[in-house]
Amino acid sequence: MFALPLAENAELRPLEPWQAAEFAAHADRVRSDIARYIPWAGFVVDEPSARGFLQTYADRAAADTGRLYGIWVDGVLEGGTVFRVFDPAMGVCEIGVWLSSAARGRGLVTTAARHMAAWAFGPRGMHRVEWRCDPRNAPSVAVAKRLGMTLEGTLRESFLLDGERRDEQIWALLASEWNAA
Template identity: 55%
Template sequence: MYVISLGDDGAELRPLEPWRAEEFLAHIDRGREFIGQYITLPDAVTDLESSRSYLRSYADKAAVDTGRIHGIWVDGELVGGVLFRTMDLAHGTAEAGCWLEPSAVGKGLVTRAARVIIDWAVEERGIHRVEWQVAAGNQASIAVARRLGLTKEGVLRESYLYRGKRHDVEIWSVLAPEWRAARQSS
């Protein structure tokens, strides 16, 4: 296992593996309503077995290079995560995503963690295009996309049915040459 420091505030990025299912469930329970405002993760992780199954699905994706999931820990407590919901190495595309529990909001954790995984995808795995799909009402996630230097490509109107309501989805992305250029200039 590896641990990547996200700064000098005790924040770390680690793989989120099936053996952490109990810790993952406790984390989701702490932030269930907040996390579930825009994403289905809390609906998918409701008990220990569904937590284990969710993490196992990402372990399976990692084994065949079609996705990854990482947790964000602060002072030893799981407070959020970043992931590649999809990765298609043949086409050079990936879709990134994130979540946080309320106690971790406003500290730049997702931005720092997303930089790490996007760097890895571009530099180590040869991904050419990273997408960030976000409900138009999710201003915190849109702010992360902006801080990462992603470009808003458009809006899929009412394309996402969630908890009985249709949401617009914004599509943000960055291409490998843009990512590298921005990283070199910072």
């Protein structure tokens, strides 16, 4: 099992179906912190639904179309990252993230996303890494900026969550920009 250090006592590791009980407990703990922006917070509600969600990503990892990682702080699952889109043929992927309120403010997600971008642009030869967020989500916008991404546009009322049609910003980083930085 590999683990990438993010900060003192914090690491990024794969999060897999065998960890369903831990993920279900985490979902219960962080639901109110993340539900405004993270759809799975609404349907990962017990161990079977947690296993189903993790299995979807395990299947997508096997097919090379998506991946999921957890962020542990002092051995406690406190957040995670996903390649929500992963399309090697097109050279395009999209990173998504979440953190418990307690784990925020330490740069954990920015560092984790940098690891993911390094892997995507390096060994995986991706051309473009995307980030999509609600324009009202200031902490998420701040991560995209810290990653050096460019705001390319806003898809108006394109994202449906909890019955609300929301705008979605698209930020992206190109391989040439990553390599130059």
